[in-house]
Amino acid sequence: MALPDLHSQAKFTQCVPAQSIAAGATVNGADVNAIGYRWMYFVVNLGAVAATGAGALKLQAGSVSGTYADVAGATLAIATDDDNTTKVIAVDLEANTGPHYRLVATGGSGGATLASADAICIWSKDTTAGGAYAVTAVDVTW
């Protein structure tokens, strides 16, 4: 079975640009419209994190872009020893209503947290049926 290239089946969205999140501050990620997709993954790149006080990641969903509510149980702590690690979070888009989502990141209370977060939406239902949801523009191929 020939599998397609990832980028022809996936939509990449920058949710939280790389930044230093101040102690205790909250950053609301950009909207991800996941309509038509089956799974969404958040890839969170952490640099130096707050030395004290755990930070947190949580998922919010809404029926329209710009209006969101917390998804029950969808939280993950950023521990004080999570420096220079990656968090990978899977979101089952058939178990959530969405279709708009955003990731909310809160820095630990004891200092700044360096972080970025991207979303990867995959397996567009329409693409498997020959549709045209292939949407990731690759900057260049090496």
Next chain:
Amino acid sequence: MSLPDLHSSIRVCQNIPVQAIAATTTVTGESHPVAEKQYIHLRDCYNAYLVVSCGDIASAIQVKLQHCDDISGARPTWIDVSGATDVILASEDNSLHIYQINLRGREDGPYYRASLYVGGGAGASTVGATFLAAWPKDNLLGGDLAMTAIDATW
């Protein structure tokens, strides 16, 4: 056709943790303390993607891909992959850049890392880099190279 979950066919590897890179400074995947996570062996995969996430960019960032054939020594030799370079402009604050690395038939590697150079003159730039390596060959044959650990499923 039943399509697999992404995490059963891909590995996610942090290459450069998010950090503020000072002007006229180069950060490579191996220079950070978590060295064992900073490069990735990709020969078993079909495609890889270097995903560079930028925040505030003070000066243009030169992105390069480097390869190495043996990382067992104390000072492995990393070589620029010919032609594998790009420039992210200072005006591209808060942007995401995706570089596809076609691994079919390559003779370089099998270890790769990113190199980010921030130009001079205007302060630090905040950026991080992650590798996504897709479709491990063995996975298609029923192997178990699927190796992305999911921290949470929501």
